[in-house]
Amino acid sequence: MLRPKVHFFIRGLEEMVVGIGGDADATRVELYPSIKHGKDARPLARDSALFPVLVCRECGQHYFERKYENLELNQTGRRVELLNGNAQGDLLRGGNAWWGPTSADSGTKLVMTNRLLEEGDEDEESAADRKLTKAYLCRDCGALHTNPGEKCLAEGCGHLAALLPTYLIGEKVSSCPTCRALSRKIGGRTLEPVRSVRAVTVSDVHILAQEMINAAPEGHRKLVVFADSRQDAAFRAGWIQDHGRRIRLRHMMLEVIRKADQPLSFNDLTDKLQGSFQRDKKLAEALLPEMFEEDAAIIFEQRNEWVRVGKALGYMVLREFTSGLRKREVLEALGLARLEYNGITAEDSGVSAWAAMVGMEPEDAVQGISSLLDNWRRSRMLFVPDDPIYSRYHPKDSPYLQSGILPLRDFTPTGLVLKPLAQNRARAKRWRNLVNDKGSGALQVLLRKWTRGQSNIDAMKWAEFLWDILTTNLKLLENVILLDSRGKTLADEVWQLNSDCIKVVEQSGRFRCKKCQRVTSRPSPQNLCMQRNCDGTVVHEEPNFEDYNVSIMDRAFTMVNAEEHTAQVPGTVRAKVEQDFKSAKGRTNCLVATPTLGVGS
Ligand SMILES: [Zn+2]
Ligand SMILES: [Zn+2]
Ligand SMILES: [Zn+2]
Incomplete structure (x- = not known):
């Protein structure tokens, strides 16, 4: 009998952009699904005034970016100094400096935002935007200016309208100023905390992979994801693995909380998680591989692996309950714990x-x-x-x-x-x-x-x-x-x-x-x-059961355990991965491969 197989092809969408408007006090942004839509809505704006959009993976903070000619950045902490601009008048006496937008293959990239989401805190100093550097944009051509003004100074523009304030983030977002999400190193690549709102992203592939594995009947929970390139495959495998484990741990925490007949302290919660790991060491190894690596005793200065695991679990529990609720996927934000x-x-x-x-x-x-x-x-x-x-x-x-x-x-x-x-x-x-x-x-x-x-x-x-x-x-x-x-x-x-x-x-x-x-x-x-x-x-x-993060908490699920399977992986390792994937009891249930290297069935 032939088992039915379903093939999905996921294609990127067009890049989303924002146009800017408002006045000298506050910039408003308008989101468009493509440059074409933006131009239809704003016939006066040039392409360079429609900025590609980025969002934080954790909290949804939006950013936009543009490349500028001759721009040099000097960055210390959150402060960004703009250098090498076209000066107009004396900067100390009401003058200004400007940089013109350039095409994709030249210039320096600058990430900005018009507004930071509030972290949801009553603290007087929480308006993190006060710590950021301001600059001013032309709504018509996107040119950047150090000071406010009533007119764009860029060559060939000179649009007569108040320049719009924007907050500078830098050449890239190494940590999100709203939720403090940091970049991470995965599969040899650095994953910034923001992603462009364009192609279907790895997180969407993860959701799809997770759904397909859950939907498959017991015994058939195996999946192969084909990526476009070797780097892409390594990256996807790493990301899917890392994200899978955070969701799995959260799912386990919720299970413990729901089963408990009385309120749990953080230590109780950690002990109960530790207990289920001790009963299933394979799961512990899958979720916290760092703690079981050969050098782990030296690296973490602790010989007993269960003490190491307990400490790591304690940190994961604290992390879950010390995140701002802007992190939409934590249990409190999902409406599942208090x-x-x-x-x-x-x-x-x-x-x-x-x-x-x-x-x-x-x-x-x-x-x-x-x-x-x-x-x-x-x-x-x-x-x-x-x-x-x-x-x-x-x-x-x-x-x-x-x-x-x-x-x-x-x-x-x-x-x-x-x-x-x-x-x-x-x-x-x-x-x-x-x-x-x-x-x-x-x-x-x-x-x-x-x-x-x-x-x-x-x-x-x-x-x-x-x-x-x-x-x-x-x-x-x-x-x-x-x-x-x-x-x-x-x-x-x-x-x-x-x-x-x-x-x-x-x-x-x-x-x-x-x-x-x-x-x-x-x-x-x-x-x-x-x-x-x-x-x-x-x-x-x-709780919003349409939200993927909520719905997955409410079902039993099989974690996606992804491994890279490309020609770059040494043959012996690949053979082991392949064997594990084919075995009914194997841990690996998802291979991320390039299309050139098939997997025999
Ligand atoms: Zn309110
Ligand atoms: Zn302009
Ligand atoms: Zn964020």
């Missing part, structure tokens, strides 16, 4: 006394305080007693950083204080204060929002009482010492949320602000959005 904090209940004497003082229902106070703690946790102001990874800088050569298990390369430890600290002012600020004498502290603003319409508002007094409850009564906030990468003290009067006081529970649904779209795992007092400058209201939403 976190609770020891003692924050309507029955607690401190919480109910506070609610009475503020004039809130105790249940509202519970949601409000928990939302605050959610924010601090996701801002990684988290103290992990056994291994305080968020209370220090990490050396660049840390094996857990290098292997990508602990993505804290750009991490800055931060703690909370009630009132601003005077002594630290001169040095880099490693604390975030909740109140200030002007009354504009984040917590004061929020408390006034929650009690809108009430008469006797004393936000300072309420904040002080709440701080007392969190630090003294319930001890949810812990006095910590922040360290530099060599263990020297950076700050010692700051506080972080103790991770041992947090429990994970199952949930179905999430809350979304109708105005700014911010997602949270719980309602807020008066259903008002917690975002500092947003006056939107928050509504409940069921």
Whole structure:
């Protein structure tokens, strides 16, 4: 009997572009599915003013890019200096400098964005765009200028309209300023955190591969993906493998959370994952191959492989629950899990006394305080007693950083204080204060929002009482010492949320602000959005089962285990991979090959 086989051919789509408009204060972007669509909608714009679009794989932040003639970039941190432009007048006395757009094969690429998505934090300094460099674009030809102006200076354009502000990212996006996603090295290639919105991407191939493997009947879960080139094959195999394991781990976490008869601490969750790995070592090897490599004992300075695995799993759990909800695929953002904090209940004497003082229902106070703690946790102001990874800088050569298990390369430890600290002012600020004498502290603003319409508002007094409850009564906030990468003290009067006081529970649904779209795992007092400058209201939403990330969490699934299968892979390795793929019990169920090298059946 012949088994039916289905062949899919996936072809790239055309490149999506944006056109820019608006005024000198704010740039608006308009998205078009192709240059042709853009030109139809904007007959005046030249091709060079329709910018190709990029998006962050993790958070969806958009960027656009263009190449400029003679442009040189000098980049330090987030600051971008533009060099070698065409000067017009004295730059210090109202002059300007400009760079003209060029074709695809010359010039220097520059990635920009008109607006950063807010990370969903009430912090006053979270507007990361303030740290970025601004430049100004011509809406008609796309020319770049260092200063604002009423007219394009580029040769052959001179369009009379206000130049539009844009934020400069650099020649490429090595880390997403919105969600901090970093580039990764996979299969010998560097994968930037952004992708162009064009061809069907590897992630789509992964989704398709995953779906096809799941849909196949037991015993036939094998798939061959053909890639255009050898590099492409290596890249796809690596990406599919890496992404597959993150989804698989998340699926396992959710299974553990759903089976538990009581809320789980991060340590409970880690132990249970570890238990299932110890029962199925093959799965452990598939998901955390780094921990089982020959040199792993030396690299990770730990001889016992299960201790290594436990530590890696602990980090994966913390990572899942310290990501901002802009990362759309984490369990809280999907509406599948929620976190609770020891003692924050309507029955607690401190919480109910506070609610009475503020004039809130105790249940509202519970949601409000928990939302605050959610924010601090996701801002990684988290103290992990056994291994305080968020209370220090990490050396660049840390094996857990290098292997990508602990993505804290750009991490800055931060703690909370009630009132601003005077002594630290001169040095880099490693604390975030909740109140200030002007009354504009984040917590004061929020408390006034929650009690809108009430008469006797004393936000300072309420904040002080709440701080007392969190630090003294319930001890949810812990006095910590922040360290530099060599263990020297950076700050010692700051506080972080103790991770041992947090429990994970199952949930179905999430809350979304109708105005700014911010997602949270719980309602807020008066259903008002917690975002500092947003006056939107928050509504409940069921988990979206149309979303691939949600739907895959709700089904049993077979992980895609991809291996590269091309002429570049040594013959002996290839033979082993082939044998494993053909064996009914083999781990490999997906081969990524080039069309020239067939697989005998
Ligand atoms: Zn122009
Ligand atoms: Zn991002
Ligand atoms: Zn909002």
